Amino acid sequence: MLINVIAAALLLLSYTASFTDPHTFWPIAFFGLAYPMFLVLNLLFIVYWLLRSPKYSLISLLCILIGFKFLTGYVGFREKTAIAVPKSSQNFLRVMTYNVHSFKQFGDKNDQFTKDQILAIIRDEQPDVLCIQEFFSRKKGEYNFRKLISEIMESNNYYFVPSLQNEYEAIGMAIFTKLPVIDKGNIPFKNVTGNEALYMDLKFKGRSFRIYNVHFQSISFQPEDYKYLKEVTKEIDTDVKSSRRIGSRLKQAFLKRSDQVKLVKEHAAKCKTPYLVAGDFNDTPVSFAVNEMAEGLSNGFRKKGSGFGITYNGDFPNFQIDYILASEEFEIKNYQIISKKLSDHYPVRTDLELN
Numbered sequence: 001m002l003i004n005v006i007a008a009a010l011l012l013l014s015y016t017a018s019f020t021d022p023h024t025f026w027p028i029a030f031f032g033l034a035y036p037m038f039l040v041l042n043l044l045f046i047v048y049w050l051l052r053s054p055k056y057s058l059i060s061l062l063c064i065l066i067g068f069k070f071l072t073g074y075v076g077f078r079e080k081t082a083i084a085v086p087k088s089s090q091n092f093l094r095v096m097t098y099n100v101h102s103f104k105q106f107g108d109k110n111d112q113f114t115k116d117q118i119l120a121i122i123r124d125e126q127p128d129v130l131c132i133q134e135f136f137s138r139k140k141g142e143y144n145f146r147k148l149i150s151e152i153m154e155s156n157n158y159y160f161v162p163s164l165q166n167e168y169e170a171i172g173m174a175i176f177t178k179l180p181v182i183d184k185g186n187i188p189f190k191n192v193t194g195n196e197a198l199y200m201d202l203k204f205k206g207r208s209f210r211i212y213n214v215h216f217q218s219i220s221f222q223p224e225d226y227k228y229l230k231e232v233t234k235e236i237d238t239d240v241k242s243s244r245r246i247g248s249r250l251k252q253a254f255l256k257r258s259d260q261v262k263l264v265k266e267h268a269a270k271c272k273t274p275y276l277v278a279g280d281f282n283d284t285p286v287s288f289a290v291n292e293m294a295e296g297l298s299n300g301f302r303k304k305g306s307g308f309g310i311t312y313n314g315d316f317p318n319f320q321i322d323y324i325l326a327s328e329e330f331e332i333k334n335y336q337i338i339s340k341k342l343s344d345h346y347p348v349r350t351d352l353e354l355n
Contacts, residue, residue, distance in 0.1 A: 007038065021258055026251055046061055123152045126153070179202040181201070184198070216281050299323065300335040305335045
C-alpha cells in the first residue's frame with residue numbers, strides 16, 4: 001500500500017512539470033520526463049488491486065484521471081482517420097514538420113535509400129507548407145535538397161537559414177511552401193548553434209497567416225551518453241559520473257527551452273494574423289516548454305491524433321517531441337504521424353481549415 005501511495009504521489013508530482021518554469025525549480029522537469037514510467041507503474045497497481053482488493057485500485061485510478069489531459073497528450077483515444085492520401089478538400093491547408101537529420105538515418109552516413117525515401121514522403125504528402133529542422137543541402141549535385149524539394153513542390157518559395165555552412169554545403173532550418181510569401185524572418189536563440197525559429201507570412205485562399213518553424217534546445221547527447229544509456233537499459237548498472245553528465249545536459253536543455261519558448265511566445269503575441277507553430281520541441285507532452293508554447297493554441301495530436309504519439313525513434317527513450325499547434329482561427333481536420341524509420345524523427349502532418 002505504501003509503495004502504491006508513493007507511486008501515485010510521484011504521478012501527481014509529474015503533472016506539475018507542465019506549469020513549473022525550470023528557472024523556478026528545475027528538478028521538477030525530471031518528474032515530467034518520467035511521467036510515462038510513473039503512469040505504467042500506477043496502471044500495474046490498478047491491475048494488482050483489482051485482483052486482490054478492488055477498492056484500493058481507486059488510489060492510482062483517481063490520480064490517472066486527474067491527469068487525463070496529459071494521458072491524451074501521449075495516447076490518442078480516437079479512430080484513426082488520417083491516411084497518406086491527397087487532401088480531401090482544396091480548402092484545407094496541409095502542413096508538415098520533419099526533422100530530417102540531414103536526410104540521414106540516425107548516424108553519420110549519407111545513403112541513397114534514406115534520401116530517396118524521405119523525398120518520397122514529401123512527394124506523396126504534397127504539403128502546402130513544409131517545416132524542416134536539421135535541413136541539409138549542397139549547392140549542386142544529387143544532395144542539392146533545395147532544388148530537389150522545390151521541384152517536388154513545384155515552387156521556388158522557400159526560406160533557408162544556415163547555422164553552419166561552407167562553400168559547398170550548409171545545414172540549418174528551412175520552410176518550403178507552395179503558397180505566396182508575404183514576409184519572412186527568424187528568431188535567433190542565444191548561445192546555441194542549430195536551434196532557432198523561422199517564420200513566414202503566407203497567403204492562402206485570400207487569407208494571410210503565419211507559420212513558425214521551431215527547433216527548441218536539443219539535449220546534445222554525445223556518443224558516450226547514448227552508449228551509457230544502452231548499457232543501463234540492458235544491465236541496470238548505473239555509473240555516477242555518466243549519470244551526472246546526462247542529468248546536467250538535460251537540466252541545461254530544460255532551462256534553455258524555457259527561455260526559447262518565451263521568445264517565440266513574445267514574438268507571436270505581436271502577430272496580427274492567425275498562426276501555426278510547428279517543429280521539433282525536443283520535449284514531452286508533460287513539460288513546461290510544450291505546455292507554455294501550446295497555451296491558447298490547439299494541439300494537433302490532442303485534437304485529432306490516434307494511438308501512441310511517438311515522433312522520435314532515436315536511441316533515447318521514444319517520446320512525442322514534434323508538434324503542430326494552431327491558433328483558434330484554424331480547425332484541425334486530421335493529424336498523422338508517418339511512422340517510417342528514416343531520420344531519427346517521424347514526419348508529422350495535419351490538414352487544417354482556416355475559418
